[in-house]
Amino acid sequence: MPVSDGGEGLLSTLVDSPLLKGAVWQQQRCTSPYGLSVQADFLILPGERAIIEMAQSCGLELTPPAQRDVRQASSYGLGEQVKAALDAGCRHLIIGLGGSATNDGGIGFAQALGARFWRKDGTLLPAPAAGQDLAHIQRIDLSGLDPRLQQSEIQASCDVTNPLLGEHGATWVYGAQKGADEAALSELEAGMAHYSQLLTQTLGFDVSERPGAGAAGGMGAALIAYTGATLRPGIDLVLELLNADGHLRDAALTIVGEGWLDRQSAFGKAPVGVAGKAARHGVPVVALCGGRDESSRQLYQHHIDAMWSICQRPMALAESMNTCEPLLADAAENVLRTFLSGWRGEAHKRITV
Numbered sequence: 001m002p003v004s005d006g007g008e009g010l011l012s013t014l015v016d017s018p019l020l021k022g023a024v025w026q027q028q029r030c031t032s033p034y035g036l037s038v039q040a041d042f043l044i045l046p047g048e049r050a051i052i053e054m055a056q057s058c059g060l061e062l063t064p065p066a067q068r069d070v071r072q073a074s075s076y077g078l079g080e081q082v083k084a085a086l087d088a089g090c091r092h093l094i095i096g097l098g099g100s101a102t103n104d105g106g107i108g109f110a111q112a113l114g115a116r117f118w119r120k121d122g123t124l125l126p127a128p129a130a131g132q133d134l135a136h137i138q139r140i141d142l143s144g145l146d147p148r149l150q151q152s153e154i155q156a157s158c159d160v161t162n163p164l165l166g167e168h169g170a171t172w173v174y175g176a177q178k179g180a181d182e183a184a185l186s187e188l189e190a191g192m193a194h195y196s197q198l199l200t201q202t203l204g205f206d207v208s209e210r211p212g213a214g215a216a217g218g219m220g221a222a223l224i225a226y227t228g229a230t231l232r233p234g235i236d237l238v239l240e241l242l243n244a245d246g247h248l249r250d251a252a253l254t255i256v257g258e259g260w261l262d263r264q265s266a267f268g269k270a271p272v273g274v275a276g277k278a279a280r281h282g283v284p285v286v287a288l289c290g291g292r293d294e295s296s297r298q299l300y301q302h303h304i305d306a307m308w309s310i311c312q313r314p315m316a317l318a319e320s321m322n323t324c325e326p327l328l329a330d331a332a333e334n335v336l337r338t339f340l341s342g343w344r345g346e347a348h349k350r351i352t353v
Contacts, residue, residue: 001017001242001247002014003238003270003273003274004096004234004235004270005234005235005238005268005269005270006096006097006098006157006159006234006237006268007055007096007097007098007157007234008053008055008059008098008099010096010234011042011043011051011053011056011096013238014043014051017242020043020241020242022045022046023044023045023051024043025042026042026085027039027041028040028041028042028080028084030076030078030080030081031057031074031077031112031128032057032058032063032077033059033073033074033075033100033101033102034063034073034074038077039056040056040057040077040080040081042084042085044088044090047092048090048091049092049093049094050088050090050093051093051096052082052094052096053095054095054097054098054099054219055100056081057077057078057080058074058101059099059100059101060099060100060101060177060178061099065179068179069179069180070102070103070179070188070217071103071180071187071188072131072132073101073102073103073104073130073131073178073217074102074107074127074128074129075100075102075104075107075108075109075216075217076111076112076127077112078095078108078109078112078219079110080112082095082109082227083113086146086148086149086152091151091152092153093153094154094155094156094237095154095229096156096157097156097157097158097215097220097234098159100219102130102178102217102219103170103171103174103178103188103192104129104133104218105131105134105164105170105192105217105218105221105222106218106219106225106226107129107195107222108130109219111128111129112127112128113146113149113226114145115140115141115142115144115145116140116141116143117137118137118139118140118141119136120136120138125137131192131217132187134192134194135191135194135195137195137198139198140198142202142226149227150228152227154227154228154230155229155230155231155237156212156215156220156229156230157232158231158232159233159235159268160214160268161212163209163210163211163213163214164196164208164209164213164214164220165189165192165193165196165208168214169214170213170216170217170218171188171189171217172189174217175217178217192218196208196221199221207221207225210231212231233268233273235268235269235273235274236273238270238273239277244274244277245277245281248281249281251278251281251283252339253283253284253285253286253339254278254283254284255286255287255288255332256270256271256274256285256286256304257271258270258271258288258289258290259291260290260291260292261287261291261296261299262295262296263295263299265296266299266302271304272299275302275303275304276303279303284305285303285304286305286308286335286339287299287304287306287307287308288307288309288328288331288335289307289309289310290309290311291309291311308334308335309331310328310330310331311327312327312330
């Protein structure tokens with residue numbers, strides 16, 4: 001079955017799954033991180049459910065590297081996506097975080113859903129607000145926030161545990177890859193710290209230290225603060241949607257795949273997530289990959305029982321990519337033959353595959 005870790009590419013994976021019957025695309029135009037109009041579709045499922053991918057409206061890849069300045073990037077488009085889902089009657093939302101271009105603490109997102117931010121000079125912060133505006137906010141007004149948010153269940157797939165602030169927070173860990181230099185990082189961190197204090201005063205509680213608050217440029221904190229969302233590992237959400245337990249319960253073998261395996265694969269990636277589920281049912285797991293390094297041996301501690309590269313010999317990346325389908329089929333056959341050869345049943349019947 002197609003599986004996603006809940007981040008970028010979530011929708012394209014799930015829409016092809018035969019297990020999600022009744023899923024339909026909802027077409028939507030939204031505001032990109034830098035104010036342009038962009039197609040940002042989402043999925044609607046039976047039962048008033050919607051699956052939204054932040055990267056569709058606020059993705060880093062929507063803007064060429066030379067044109068990125070994270071100080072000016074806004075999460076307004078994600079708020080428009082959520083509003084469209086609410087307008088469509090959905091009250092159970094799953095939002096995939098990951099691949100975002102923003103570091104605005106979710107103020108753009110909140111604006112699109114009715115929140116207002118007043119500046120120190122007494123004027124209203126115009127939409128779409130961005131990270132460079134954080135330091136200028138004096139008051140957060142949630143009186144106009146869409147009331148349907150409080151009537152909805154919102155879950156966000158979040159595969160990082162970063163807090164909002166500090167050296168391990170949203171800005172210092174992820175800001176540089178979104179187009180911020182050292183000066184911009186310092187400016188954004190100062191603005192985020194100021195905003196965090198105001199948010200605590202407004203809510204009456206602090207969300208900045210919640211695990212995942214720093215995800216997607218502070219969107220984790222915003223979802224908790226403005227929607228009461230629950231942050232969950234993306235792979236857990238996806239496997240729940242796909243009823244993975246039901247399929248693994250009676251399985252004899254699980255085969256997972258990943259382009260490259262290393263120690264980082266243990267942190268929120270789909271193969272290890274599936275392996276964990278399989279282990280709870282006592283099902284062995286074999287991982288097929290394009291390649292791996294020495295650190296991938298750590299995955300044996302995360303319920304991966306064996307790893308096979310699909311490459312039959314040393315080959316260039318381009319060649320392996322162009323021939324990945326037959327390589328994968330051959331490797332899968334060898335895995336199955338090896339597995340069956342270990343089965344000692346019914347007088348060692350000859351294997352025929």
